[in-house]
Amino acid sequence: MNKYKVEKTEYLQKILDVEAYSKQEAIEQVKKKYNLQEEVLESNDLVKTDIEIFNPNKFISKLDILKEKIDKFNKDRDWDQFHSPVNLSKSISIEAAELLECFQWSNDKYELEDVKEELADVMNYCLQLCNVLNLDPIDIINNKIDKNEKKYPIDKSKGVSTKYSKL
Numbered sequence: 001m002n003k004y005k006v007e008k009t010e011y012l013q014k015i016l017d018v019e020a021y022s023k024q025e026a027i028e029q030v031k032k033k034y035n036l037q038e039e040v041l042e043s044n045d046l047v048k049t050d051i052e053i054f055n056p057n058k059f060i061s062k063l064d065i066l067k068e069k070i071d072k073f074n075k076d077r078d079w080d081q082f083h084s085p086v087n088l089s090k091s092i093s094i095e096a097a098e099l100l101e102c103f104q105w106s107n108d109k110y111e112l113e114d115v116k117e118e119l120a121d122v123m124n125y126c127l128q129l130c131n132v133l134n135l136d137p138i139d140i141i142n143n144k145i146d147k148n149e150k151k152y153p154i155d156k157s158k159g160v161s162t163k164y165s166k167l
């Protein structure tokens, strides 16, 4: 049995070690394990035992680039030392209050530029908290929506704002 390195190139790239008798079998193993339907390509640039499983969704997301930018901003200023989970949680709450301030005296009159800035502050700190706690923001939001779908079945919650415990 040979050892193959299979690069699974989805949203996050991952190199997998696979034992198989052939490249094709290695590819099939990975496809089966991850339920992949993608087209499989072999690249000449890779060494003989490397196989790339091509995924058309392969990309560095805007979120990845943004996270790097935030990280650099903080590293350049040596601010990571201040970013404990509790400090970041406080900052989220403070910025959320600043967002609310945009609507303080009127329900329908607000400066969109101010809203954009405060909303950005809130989300910036949310991303930083995810980073510090090693959480994937997309995963945790996805998981929470899955939970909420169970908590708020459509037949009971459609068109009503009642809390799940009172449905």
Ligand SMILES: [Mg+2]
Pocket (backbone or CB within 6 Å): 095, 098, 117, 118, 121
């Ligand atoms: Mg602010």
